[in-house]
Amino acid sequence: MILTHAHLDHCGYLPKLVREGFRGDIFCSAATADLAEIIMMDSAKIQENDAEFANRHGFSKHTPALPLYGRHDAERAIGQLRPVGFGKPVDLGHGAAATFRYAGHILGAATVEVRWGGKTVVFSGDLGRYDDPITPDPEPIANADYLLLESTYGDRHHDPVAPAEALRSVIERTTARGGTVIIPAFAVGRAQELLYLLSKLKGDGALPLTLVYLDSPMATDPRSCSVATAPTTSCRRRFAAPRAPSRPTRATSRSPRPSATTACPR
Numbered sequence: 001m002i003l004t005h006a007h008l009d010h011c012g013y014l015p016k017l018v019r020e021g022f023r024g025d026i027f028c029s030a031a032t033a034d035l036a037e038i039i040m041m042d043s044a045k046i047q048e049n050d051a052e053f054a055n056r057h058g059f060s061k062h063t064p065a066l067p068l069y070g071r072h073d074a075e076r077a078i079g080q081l082r083p084v085g086f087g088k089p090v091d092l093g094h095g096a097a098a099t100f101r102y103a104g105h106i107l108g109a110a111t112v113e114v115r116w117g118g119k120t121v122v123f124s125g126d127l128g129r130y131d132d133p134i135t136p137d138p139e140p141i142a143n144a145d146y147l148l149l150e151s152t153y154g155d156r157h158h159d160p161v162a163p164a165e166a167l168r169s170v171i172e173r174t175t176a177r178g179g180t181v182i183i184p185a186f187a188v189g190r191a192q193e194l195l196y197l198l199s200k201l202k203g204d205g206a207l208p209l210t211l212v213y214l215d216s217p218m219a220t221d222p223r224s225c226s227v228a229t230a231p232t233t234s235c236r237r238r239f240a241a242p243r244a245p246s247r248p249t250r251a252t253s254r255s256p257r258p259s260a261t262t263a264c265p266r
Helices: 015-021 030-057 073-080 163-176 190-203 222-229
Strands: 025-027 081-084 090-093 096-102 108-116 119-123 146-148
Touching: 015 073, 025 030, 030 073, 030 081, 073 081, 081 190, 163 190
Parallel strands: 025 081, 119 146
Antiparallel strands: 090 096, 096 108, 108 119
């Protein structure tokens, strides 16, 4: 199996497949492996908690209500991840080889070129934008016999305004009238990009009186920070006891009270 990146809509069913008997290798980049560990374990915990809640309140048609998968299944799926490097063909067996290339989008995301039986098939996965502040540009694909391309924004033109400038404009306009800015954002990828842009704006002298709060146990997980700074291949390490949720962090400000709050929920 090949995993292009770690977002839940791509890796979230892997523990269920393993629970149902899948025992094969799961090839992905090193950063994807580390992020997938965090995301799958979190998803398994939610599955178990939802089942326990349904049984306690008796609203499920199933008796008992069971999780789609549990933390043990997620651990087994993590144990089957096989991190690989970018730009080098990986032997998949049966004469097939896969090459991972940078796709932008989030840390570790890849397009995958599969050569098999004299044909080349390219899977785009989810593609990022060019000139993203924290991820590399998507690498071009030279050729392919078949291309499977995601097309969520295939019929749209992105706003040419720089994201940092758009963010600054909204926050300054809102705080000028005494308002609060709340930003719902994905805990993996978008939350880190927002923090980077806000940090850059503050470093450039903008938003001096604005406090920033990040409210997300996953986005503030120390492991997420370590993945962002130095991806490793430690996805198969022994599982430690679950960490307590981190407290929301507050950015340094010269203001005695917040004039705006930026919240990035899970």
